[in-house]
Amino acid sequence: MAPSPAEEQGTPSLPLTRPTRSGRFQSPGPRALLLGLLLMMVSLALYQPVTRHPFVNYDDDRYVSDNDHVRNGLSWDSVKWAFTSYDESNWHPVTWLSHMLDCQIFGLNPAGPHFVNAVLHAMNVVLLFWVLYSATGFVWRSFMAAVLFCLHPINVESVAWVAERKNLLSLLFFLLALGAYRGYASKPQIRRYAVVALLFALGLMAKPQVITFPFVLLLWDYWPLQRGGSLCDPSGVIEGHSLETKSWGWLVLEKLPLFAMCVVSSVLTLRAQSAAGAVTSFHRYSLAIRLENSLVSYAGYLGKAIWPSHLALMYPYQPASFTKLQVALSLGLLTLITLAVAATKKRYLAVGWLWFLGTMVPMIGVIQVGVQAMADRYAYLPFIGLFIAVCWGAAEFAEKRRVSSPWLGAASAVLLAALAFVSHRQIGYWSSNLALWSHAAAVTTRNFVAEDGIGNSLLAEGELEQAMPHFQAAAAIRPSDPISNSNLAFYKMQHGDLPGALAMYKTVVENTPDERSRANAFINLGSIDDELGNLSAARDDFQAAVNLRPRNGRAWIGLGVVTQKLGDYDAAVRAYSRAVAVQPTDVTYLLLAGALKNSGRTEAAAAATQAAQPLSRNFAETQQFVDKLVAH
Numbered sequence: 178m179a180p181s182p183a184e185e186q187g188t189p190s191l192p193l194t195r196p197t198r199s200g201r202f203q204s205p206g207p208r209a210l211l212l213g214l215l216l217m218m219v220s221l222a223l224y225q226p227v228t229r230h231p232f233v234n235y236d237d238d239r240y241v242s243d244n245d246h247v248r249n250g251l252s253w254d255s256v257k258w259a260f261t262s263y264d265e266s267n268w269h270p271v272t273w274l275s276h277m278l279d280c281q282i283f284g285l286n287p288a289g290p291h292f293v294n295a296v297l298h299a300m301n302v303v304l305l306f307w308v309l310y311s312a313t314g315f316v317w318r319s320f321m322a323a324v325l326f327c328l329h330p331i332n333v334e335s336v337a338w339v340a341e342r343k344n345l346l347s348l349l350f351f352l353l354a355l356g357a358y359r360g361y362a363s364k365p366q367i368r369r370y371a372v373v374a375l376l377f378a379l380g381l382m383a384k385p386q387v388i389t390f391p392f393v394l395l396l397w398d399y400w401p402l403q404r405g406g407s408l409c410d411p412s413g414v415i416e417g418h419s420l421e422t423k424s425w426g427w428l429v430l431e432k433l434p435l436f437a438m439c440v441v442s443s444v445l446t447l448r449a450q451s452a453a454g455a456v457t458s459f460h461r462y463s464l465a466i467r468l469e470n471s472l473v474s475y476a477g478y479l480g481k482a483i484w485p486s487h488l489a490l491m492y493p494y495q496p497a498s499f500t501k502l503q504v505a506l507s508l509g510l511l512t513l514i515t516l517a518v519a520a521t522k523k524r525y526l527a528v529g530w531l532w533f534l535g536t537m538v539p540m541i542g543v544i545q546v547g548v549q550a551m552a553d554r555y556a557y558l559p560f561i562g563l564f565i566a567v568c569w570g571a572a573e574f575a576e577k578r579r580v581s582s583p584w585l586g587a588a589s590a591v592l593l594a595a596l597a598f599v600s601h602r603q604i605g606y607w608s609s610n611l612a613l614w615s616h617a618a619a620v621t622t623r624n625f626v627a628e629d630g631i632g633n634s635l636l637a638e639g640e641l642e643q644a645m646p647h648f649q650a651a652a653a654i655r656p657s658d659p660i661s662n663s664n665l666a667f668y669k670m671q672h673g674d675l676p677g678a679l680a681m682y683k684t685v686v687e688n689t690p691d692e693r694s695r696a697n698a699f700i701n702l703g704s705i706d707d708e709l710g711n712l713s714a715a716r717d718d719f720q721a722a723v724n725l726r727p728r729n730g731r732a733w734i735g736l737g738v739v740t741q742k743l744g745d746y747d748a749a750v751r752a753y754s755r756a757v758a759v760q761p762t763d764v765t766y767l768l769l770a771g772a773l774k775n776s777g778r779t780e781a782a783a784a785a786t787q788a789a790q791p792l793s794r795n796f797a798e799t800q801q802f803v804d805k806l807v808a809h
Contacts, residue, residue: 220302223601224604234634241276241279247280251274268445269343307356308359321589322561329482330600365421389538391436392535470494476503478555632651649665662681663681718735729759733753746772753768767800
């Protein structure tokens with residue numbers, strides 16, 4: 178895990194670039210540059226298989242494949258939307274712009290965004306090496322921490338999932354800001370501080386999980402920069418280091434602008450998540466339950482750091498599944514580690530451990546967002562602290578025990594090979610949606626999200642009958658689940674059980690805050706009410722759908738059809754006109770033409786009919802379909 182004492186002391190056999198008395202660093206030597214290139218190559222080789230993987234049928238559709246704003250690429254309207262949208266429970270314009278750029282370049286070919294994700298992860302690996310090396314002067318310890326970050330299976334989710342582009346981008350800017358802070362600390366200037374603040378702002382606009390950055394800077398002041406005055410103890414001091422020390426009060430004051438940015442980001446994030454209904458009410462899960470789940474999750478993350486098995490895309494939130502003993506043991510474990518770290522008085526251990534604990538806070542579940550108890554992607558930033566603690570601790574252990582380089586190298590090689598093997602296997606599960614969700618269902622319990630994922634994967638393959646048992650299993654686990662209820666309701670519609678389907682769609686409307694799911698449920702409610710002859714109820718259903726999703730063409734078509742059947746041709750014209758605006762097809766133009774003709778506007782009707790003709794493969798057949806659609 179770490180080099181021998183001679184290696185870290187910078188003997189002629191392994192020359193290291195050390196800080197000068199001014200606190201500045203010389204340019205990286207050939208060894209560091211070669212190691213950085215090696216890291217890039219290893220990372221890209223490991224994740225090369227993802228370029229052959231499809232979009233995941235969980236969030237990838239909402240972020241890319243079914244998102245009209247993203248699919249259309251970069252434009253003034255799409256950029257404006259990126260900065261004003263709270264879609265997907267977040268305000269992250271940089272992430273939206275990144276996805277739009279992907280579509281601009283690659284279209285909807287999933288190989289493109291998957292490749293970009295792999296490149297971004299490789300960049301983060303190299304940046305981590307550079308940040309640690311430039312701050313500490315230890316090339317091999319920094320290299321080993323970066324390799325662990327590169328190869329650890331917990332990070333597969335962040336790279337193999339296109340929707341987690343936000344994770345990769347936010348850490349990219351986080352590491353750039355941390356590196357820029359090293360330059361500011363060596364020569365404090367407003368322009369250098371502004372660079373740090375700008376990079377931090379970009380990180381927040383990619384994903385607000387990096388909100389803990391100012392706190393990390395205070396840890397960085399303690400070690401390795403040692404700017405913190407009396408709290409600095411002599412252990413682990415970098416030879417020749419002499420950055421100007423400040424009082425801790427000054428160091429906190431220095432970061433007030435960054436803390437102000439955190440406040441703004443928190444307000445925007447809570448507003449976005451509340452607007453989308455993603456924040457779970459305290460009436461459902463009390464603060465005590467959330468704290469218990471947080472403790473168990475912390476222990477779970479530590480377990481997966483040491484033994485990364487049973488990794489899954491979704492770990493369902495099941496507070497009733499753990500006992501008071503598990504909570505007590507988790508609290509005891511965290512307390513024991515904290516006391517042990519404090520007792521060692523090793524600054525790198527304190528920083529690594531507090532980095533892990535602190536950067537995990539926004540995702541640990543005290544404010545519960547979504548249906549997951551924990552998530553592999555949440556460890557992408559926090560585990561860096563553990564890797565720092567392990568690599569510096571192993572190096573010091575090797576020095577004290579005088580472990581020879583061959584033995585140390587062999588142990589490191591075995592560990593890294595094992596991590597690479599497990600990561601490669603984990604990447605393989607992402608090769609298809611069915612494989613991904615089947616694995617998640619196999620390694621977790623009562624996972625209704627995984628059952629829905631399997632069902633949707635089978636539906637995409639045309640296996641309707643095989644999909645239904647999985648939706649039934651999901652509904653049995655979580656009766657209010659909108660996905661399983663929607664699919665079971667659709668199945669009932671297909672088999673003529675309209676009252677049963679109606680009841681299930683009403684369950685979706687009543688139990689999900691998600692606008693897209695509710696809009697789709699209202700559309701299907703409208704279709705059923707229309708078929709049952711309840712035209713007034715159908716009109717209300719479709720109106721509710723367009724209120725929720727104004728760019729949903731199906732909703733506008735449905736509203737136009739029922740208002741036309743009710744004889745309100747002007748309302749039908751307005752609805753069809755909106756449908757044409759968002760979904761200009763031969764069907765929408767012909768529907769508009771019919772409503773215009775019924776309202777006496779024959780010239781406009783003729784123009785709409787003419788616009789439909791070049792869009793239709795079989796004009797006569799399409800006209801028959803439209804006539805049947807609006808028939809009473």
